[in-house]
Amino acid sequence: xxxxxxxxxxxxxxxxxxxxxxxLIGKPNTGKSTLMNALIGEKLxxxxxxxxxxxxxxxxxxxxxxxxxxxxxTPGIHQDQKKAINRYMNRAATSVLDDVDLICVLLDVxxxxxxxxxxxxxxxxxxxxxxxxxxxxxxxxxxxxxRIERISKVLPDRDIIPVSxxxxxxxxxxxxxxxxxLPQGIPLYPDDQLTDKPMRFIVAEIIREKLxxxxxxxxxxxxxxxxxxxxxxxxxxxxxxSIWVERKSQKGIIIGxxxxxxxxxxxEARRDIEALVDNKVYLQLWVKVREDWSDDERSLAxxxxxxx
Numbered sequence: 001x002x003x004x005x006x007x008x009x010x011x012x013x014x015x016x017x018x019x020x021x022x023x024l025i026g027k028p029n030t031g032k033s034t035l036m037n038a039l040i041g042e043k044l045x046x047x048x049x050x051x052x053x054x055x056x057x058x059x060x061x062x063x064x065x066x067x068x069x070x071x072x073x074t075p076g077i078h079q080d081q082k083k084a085i086n087r088y089m090n091r092a093a094t095s096v097l098d099d100v101d102l103i104c105v106l107l108d109v110x111x112x113x114x115x116x117x118x119x120x121x122x123x124x125x126x127x128x129x130x131x132x133x134x135x136x137x138x139x140x141x142x143x144x145x146x147r148i149e150r151i152s153k154v155l156p157d158r159d160i161i162p163v164s165x166x167x168x169x170x171x172x173x174x175x176x177x178x179x180x181x182l183p184q185g186i187p188l189y190p191d192d193q194l195t196d197k198p199m200r201f202i203v204a205e206i207i208r209e210k211l212x213x214x215x216x217x218x219x220x221x222x223x224x225x226x227x228x229x230x231x232x233x234x235x236x237x238x239x240x241x242s243i244w245v246e247r248k249s250q251k252g253i254i255i256g257x258x259x260x261x262x263x264x265x266x267x268e269a270r271r272d273i274e275a276l277v278d279n280k281v282y283l284q285l286w287v288k289v290r291e292d293w294s295d296d297e298r299s300l301a302x303x304x305x306x307x308x
């Protein structure tokens with residue numbers, strides 16, 4: 001957690017304090033959410049070994065006695081824009097670029113391809129860019145150097161920093177380099193605030209993460225989660241959430257034989273939520289059907305996928 005002892009008044013007492021926004025962008029499954037969670041020190045963005053897990057811009061706030069860095073985790077930029085939700089995610093990823101102080105492009109160093117090159121080429125007008133080569137633990141040092149040379153030719157004259165977000169390798173150095181780009185200024189958020197998202201949003205994301213991790217094939221991409229009831233009592237937090245899918249057959253898969261799959265997902269989500277809110281949680285999950293919600297603009301807006 002961020003140190004609560006630092007007050008805004010203390011920050012204003014020095015003109016050397018820094019505060020700014022840093023966008024984390026890249027193609028799907030490059031580890032943007034894992035990196036932000038590691039840099040913040042808290043799990044704010046959900047993660048899964050599947051592309052397009054992140055669907056919204058999610059802010060993570062890192063506050064120290066020297067700077068406040070506001071990270072913006074974005075959905076993966078992808079070429080498939082057939083459905084409305086895919087177009088929404090691309091807008092969410094690219095709309096932030098003109099409004100931040102630094103762009104960190106995450107590249108999966110083990111799987112650098114033409115999609116990465118296209119993203120790098122689109123960033124040529126931007127000078128404040130760091131290229132973060134993630135998952136360096138998956139390649140040898142001999143293989144790393146040629147890939148760095150290839151990447152530097154696509155977008156030259158930018159800092160290139162290899163890291164492993166999962167293993168937290170070289171993150172201190174990355175944070176030192178990020179800090180150099182932060183402008184001077186007072187903090188924008190209270191010292192103990194970690195994100196701008198409400199608890200309902202975070203709970204829905206936790207539930208969706210468990211669904212992504214438990215379900216196979218394309219089903220995770222056909223579902224979304226909406227928290228309908230969130231009530232805090234002295235010794236208990238009561239939550240009711242709906243899992244929306246596009247087909248009746250998908251509903252049966254999520255519920256599972258005898259309700260076992262839904263019970264497992266609920267138990268896993270409840271444990272994470274209890275750790276986050278530091279209280280006991282009573283969680284109810286319902287599975288509902290709305291056909292083709294992911295390609296319907298009105299349904300997307302109803303589920304919170306509105307323009308950023």
